[in-house]
Amino acid sequence: MPTKARAAILYAFHEPFRIEEIELADPKEGEVLVEMHSCGICHSDISMIDGSVPEGGLPIVLGHEGAGVVRALGPGVKSLQIGDHVLPMPMAECGQCESCRSRKSNFCDNGMQSLFGNVAMDGTIRATVGGRPLHQMCGVGAFSTHTVVHEAKVAKIDSGAPMEGACLVSCAVSTGVGAVIYDAKVPPGATVAVFGLGAIGLNIVQGARLAGAKTIIGLDRIADREGPGRALGLTHFVQVGPGVDAVEEIRKISPGGVEFAFDAVGGSAVARQALSSTRIGCGLAVLIGVPDGADLNVSYYDIIMGRRLMGSMLGGVHPLADAPRLVELERAGKLNFDTLITHRLPFERINEGIELLRAGKAIRTVLSF
Numbered sequence: 001m002p003t004k005a006r007a008a009i010l011y012a013f014h015e016p017f018r019i020e021e022i023e024l025a026d027p028k029e030g031e032v033l034v035e036m037h038s039c040g041i042c043h044s045d046i047s048m049i050d051g052s053v054p055e056g057g058l059p060i061v062l063g064h065e066g067a068g069v070v071r072a073l074g075p076g077v078k079s080l081q082i083g084d085h086v087l088p089m090p091m092a093e094c095g096q097c098e099s100c101r102s103r104k105s106n107f108c109d110n111g112m113q114s115l116f117g118n119v120a121m122d123g124t125i126r127a128t129v130g131g132r133p134l135h136q137m138c139g140v141g142a143f144s145t146h147t148v149v150h151e152a153k154v155a156k157i158d159s160g161a162p163m164e165g166a167c168l169v170s171c172a173v174s175t176g177v178g179a180v181i182y183d184a185k186v187p188p189g190a191t192v193a194v195f196g197l198g199a200i201g202l203n204i205v206q207g208a209r210l211a212g213a214k215t216i217i218g219l220d221r222i223a224d225r226e227g228p229g230r231a232l233g234l235t236h237f238v239q240v241g242p243g244v245d246a247v248e249e250i251r252k253i254s255p256g257g258v259e260f261a262f263d264a265v266g267g268s269a270v271a272r273q274a275l276s277s278t279r280i281g282c283g284l285a286v287l288i289g290v291p292d293g294a295d296l297n298v299s300y301y302d303i304i305m306g307r308r309l310m311g312s313m314l315g316g317v318h319p320l321a322d323a324p325r326l327v328e329l330e331r332a333g334k335l336n337f338d339t340l341i342t343h344r345l346p347f348e349r350i351n352e353g354i355e356l357l358r359a360g361k362a363i364r365t366v367l368s369f
């Protein structure tokens with residue numbers, strides 16, 4: 001029996017979602033049905049609405065930062081049981097492929113099609129609306145009362161963890177904290193700059209504090225980001241804007257530049273600034289923001305002088321193994337999710353949540369189902 005669900009559907013780029021009834025196929029081999037409890041709204045959802053991420057495929061159910069409960073199991077599911085509290089994650093951890101076995105990267109070979117094609121792990125579609133096939137963002141489509149996801153993308157978390165905060169681990173917390181501890185491997189005493197203090201940037205800040213960085217410089221256009229930034233570990237705040245040279249400001253605070261710079265804004269201009277703000281000989285710039293379509297065009301000298309550049313997706317987090325640990329770090333008081341949640345809305349008001357994020361008013365709006 002297919003499951004009926006209510007989902008926020010994007011029929012055309014730049015348009016508001018329409019909330020409609022959809023049909024979800026029964027979970028296939030290795031898949032589970034998840035009832036959503038909470039879901040955050042992320043900038044990459046807006047990138048999809050604006051059509052700036054090429055692999056769209058409309059209509060689509062967006063959302064990739066959810067938490068919920070397993071309600072049904074397909075055949076052969078090994079890692080989950082009905083009633084488990086879970087995070088359906090954008091990336092997979094199949095445990096079998098070269099990336100998963102070697103643990104050299106979190107780009108599970110078997111999860112790439114689902115991540116970028118917005119389909120199930122086997123490349124097919126699980127949802128329909130009025131008989132019409134529906135894509136689901138990253139194979140999750142979390143803006144829906146229910147979804148069907150492969151167990152390789154479903155992290156089991158402790159049932160005592162409040163799901164309103166835990167949902168943020170599905171994207172923002174993993175991406176930010178993970179970039180610091182798993183990808184950049186920031187050591188104690190390091191100097192760090194963070195470009196952009198949205199949900200990702202603020203998680204980089206708290207990741208850097210967790211890692212024991214001694215200087216954490218945050219840069220944002222919005223003055224109001226200083227407060228949450230400092231609450232999560234910023235030691236310095238720079239309000240950027242016309243006439244402010246971000247690289248100069250960083251060098252004033254940390255002479256010679258920082259050891260680690262994180263670009264949580266995106267676009268080639270900020271990426272170049274991040275690289276230039278790092279120290280000669282040992283600096284590392286980590287690119288996390290959404291590309292703007294332009295080539296990077298970094299200075300040859302910046303690289304020759306020993307500065308390095310890396311990209312990070314979902315913070316290098318192996319979803320099944322690492323995401324539950326991040327949830328536990330918050331419960332142990334080492335991470336903070338509450339400061340990130342500026343707004344709460346019922347799922348039906350999702351379009352208001354999108355506008356709050358666009359306007360820079362919200363860090364995270366969490367939808368409840």
Ligand code: CU
Pocket residue numbers: 042043044045064065171172
């Ligand atoms: Cu996201």
